Amino acid sequence: MRSQVGQIRAVAVFTTAAALFFPALEGARAGAWPAPEGKTQVIAKYERQAADEGFTPDGERVAIDHREEEGASLFVEHGLTGRLTLQARAGLIRGRDRFVVYEGRGPLELGLRYTVLQTGRTVVSVYGGAAEPGAGRNAGYAAPGQGKADLEARLLLGRSGQWRGRPVYLDLQAGRVARAGLADETRLDATLGIAPRRDWLLLAQAYAGEADAQGLRARWLKTELSAVRRFDRWGVQAGWRQTVSGREAARDQGIVIALWRGF
Numbered sequence: 424m425r426s427q428v429g430q431i432r433a434v435a436v437f438t439t440a441a442a443l444f445f446p447a448l449e450g451a452r453a454g455a456w457p458a459p460e461g462k463t464q465v466i467a468k469y470e471r472q473a474a475d476e477g478f479t480p481d482g483e484r485v486a487i488d489h490r491e492e493e494g495a496s497l498f499v500e501h502g503l504t505g506r507l508t509l510q511a512r513a514g515l516i517r518g519r520d521r522f523v524v525y526e527g528r529g530p531l532e533l534g535l536r537y538t539v540l541q542t543g544r545t546v547v548s549v550y551g552g553a554a555e556p557g558a559g560r561n562a563g564y565a566a567p568g569q570g571k572a573d574l575e576a577r578l579l580l581g582r583s584g585q586w587r588g589r590p591v592y593l594d595l596q597a598g599r600v601a602r603a604g605l606a607d608e609t610r611l612d613a614t615l616g617i618a619p620r621r622d623w624l625l626l627a628q629a630y631a632g633e634a635d636a637q638g639l640r641a642r643w644l645k646t647e648l649s650a651v652r653r654f655d656r657w658g659v660q661a662g663w664r665q666t667v668s669g670r671e672a673a674r675d676q677g678i679v680i681a682l683w684r685g686f
Contacts (some may be wrong), residue, residue, distance in 0.1 A: 454594035454614060455548045455581030457538045458502035464499040466513075472664070474675035480640050484672050490673060492518030492559055494529050506538040510552070516559040518567065525567040527558030527671040534575070546585055550577035550598075562605050563672050564634065564641040569605035579612075592618045606636030624651040626662070643669040649679060658683035 458464060473491035476484050496514030503509050515528035534552020541547075556570035577598035584591055594614040601607050610632040618624050626649045633642040649662020660683065665676035 426430040431588075441662075446535065454596060455538075455579035457506055457546075457548070458500050458508045459504050461684045463501045464685070465684045466681050467589060468496050468498065468660075468679065468681040469495075470494055470664070470677065470679050472675040472677040474666075474673040478666075478672050478674060480670050481614065482668065484674060486646045487673065488521040489653040490511040490518070490520035490675075492516065492675075493677075494559065496529055498535075506541075508536040508538075510534055510536060514557075516557055518559055523544065525558050529559060530561065531555045536579070542583060546577040546579075546581040548581075551575070551578060555639050556604075562602075562608075562641070563643060563675075564639065565605055570605045573598045573602050586617065589617055589619055591615070606634035606639055606641070608635065609633050622653040622675070624653070625649075626651065639671065641669075641671040643672040647679065651683070656685045658685075 433659070471491070471493040473489070475486065475489050476488040479485055494514055494516035494563045496511070496512055500508055500510040504563040510533075512530070512532040516529040517524075517526035519525070532552060534550055536548050536550045539547045539549060552575050554573040554575065556568075556573065558568050561569050561570035564674040575598055577596050580595045582593045592615075594616075596610075596612040596614075599607070600610065600613075610630070612631070613629045615627045616624055626647070628649075630645040630647070630649040631643065634640075643666055645664055645666050647664040648663055649660055651658050651660040658681070660681040662679045663676070664679055666672060666674050
């Protein structure tokens with residue numbers, strides 16, 4: 424669901440380990456790393472978020488009317504060249520709160536990621552993309568369906584290595600989003616991944632953002648913990664996402680389930 428974190432590319436924005444299906448940790452080949460030329464990865468994801476509490480403009484937790492949202496999305500990325508990766512996302516979404524019930528198309532996203540620098544352990548990339556908001560909450564502080572179009576630019580930094588003999592990687596992203604019909608936003612995302620065993624990947628992720636509008640102080644910090652189990656070119660991911668702090672934001676939380684396939 425796109426509310427507040429864009430992503431979720433999450434996202435992501437997706438900052439999960441994109442090339443888990445290719446040799447050696449290329450489990451670390453995520454986010455900032457390019458998809459191998461001619462290779463494609465597809466991620467089918469289900470997310471559900473619900474909230475009975477929120478954060479005031481001063482960051483205090485208060486009770487709010489129950490709200491919930493769930494969505495199914497399909498994320499695709501394809502290596503056009505050794506440096507250029509195409510990524511796209513589409514899906515369906517539905518939700519409800521005290522005042523409205525909504526259902527329809529989720530956000531449509533299309534963008535390109537270009538690798539500026541890549542060494543044995545470090546990669547720096549830039550991303551540019553556009554999105555058309557969907558029927559859901561395209562910002563956590565906005566009404567469902569609000570928003571017209573988004574343009575996003577990101578700088579991505581990836582670093583891979585070893586920890587106690589196990590492959591690890593760190594992915595950091597900073598982005599600016601120009602939004603028609605909604606406040607522009609600044610976003611910061613981070614992912615830490617470790618492969619404790621050959622076919623397992625553990626992910627700890629954080630998504631932070633702030634809206635830039637006079638009189639609006641909305642900001643948020645979400646965290647997500649998940650595990651991915653690989654079965655040859657297939658992968659299954661399960662995790663939990665929650666908003667841990669914010670201002671003028673719902674304290675939503677819920678499950679994330681995904682099926683990965685590499686081609």
